[in-house]
Amino acid sequence: IALDQGFVPPIDLLLASLLPALCVGLALEYAIGALGTLRIRHMEDALREVELGNWRASLPEPPASDFVMVHRAFGAMTRALDELTSRLQHADEQRRRLFADLAHELSTPTASIVVVADALANPRFQSEGLRGKLIKALDEESRRLERLIKDIRDLANLAAPDVVFCFAPTDLSDL
16 A cells, blocks of 8 residues: 555554554553552451461562562561560560559458457457457558558559659668
8 A cells, every 4th residue: 555645544444553552551451460469469468467466477578679668667567566565465464463462462461450350359359458469460450551552552653654753873771
């Protein structure tokens, strides 16, 4: 076909030449999109693991340099979450131990107070000398209980955000 300046190719010829290019373009777009989706699917799976509480989830090595930063950031995030979880578990263990110790420390004076109060109520212990000793024991144990409760309040107040600590050298023999 001789092309001169005024020739307009028929629409069929244009479609016939553009259709293969369009098909190749769409196929490439689909392939590239599928590859990108595969790369992101690994991240999505790992993020779901983290969401379910598996802080040790990891991403496979990135297939291309464009995901290296994401891979590093994900690893740093999971390590930080794992460390925080460990610290929380340790704090929870300390909290449980503290409450067990508190229960033990409070039960001793409380039991003594109950025993002494029962003895004071018993008519066999009505002699003045014995009664005075029992009242003294009751007073000592109730004061001990009062000190323990004050210490617990002080500990609770130390957790307040507005507490300011002033550190200074101290002679331990004075304490």
